[in-house]
Amino acid sequence: EDDRPVADAPLWRSVPRWWRSHVIRGIDHQAVLERVRADDGWTPSYAFMILMSAGIAVLGLLLSSPAVVIGAMLLAPLMQPVLAAAACIAMALFRKSLTAAGHILFASIGAIALAYVLSALFVNGDLPSEVTSRTAPDIRDLVVALAAGTAGAYATVRTDVSSSLPGVAVAVALVPPIAAVGITLETGNETLARGALLLYATNLAAIVFAALIVFVATGFVPPRRLATTFPRTAAVSAIVALTVIAIAVPLYRASVSAAQDTDRELEA
16 A cells, blocks of 8 residues: 555646645545445345335336435435445455445345335336336436436545535436336336336446546545556456446437437427
């Protein structure tokens, strides 16, 4: 580990003075690492909050109640393990990143299963607009997720703005799309389910990619460690970037198609 202040390390000497003094130097690396480790763990409380937030999201979607859906977003603890996975990749702690990814996967499967069961109990007739609106993502959803991931990672490394994390959770909306997957699967509409799953994957990939950039740019990774682990971190980051690009292609096509349909409707 490099014991010198981050701003004094050779790697950061070319960084503008304002950035070094106002962004890099103000980060408590140990506190951030402890927070990441705490958020990374799978506990009964974490599982309980995932299930409760998913259940509330399902009911909010079926009731077409934006207020209830927002409440589910605020309760959901999914944002933290996603940021933890990004932080572990930035630090080249790949086993821990895989552990965090496993927690996200298990939480997602549990949320889908609960949404499926609740949908079987409460869905009658056509799906509400709150559900269908989350089954046709476009490029704008990717831009929102990138911005939310950037804000979430910055709020993680800067304790003075950490109070903004609940707002980030609302902006990126991880739980409603995964709830929509369970609802649409139960109703037998696989096309809508794939659309909702694409929105969820878009949010996850964009948050991890944006957070990786923020964690490196803010000096969260000690410069000497970054110099040592850079090839491995860059390789994994490239995989994440390619995933985001692969997701962006169908989203862009969906945006173009929607714009063309709108133009045809206006002409008609």
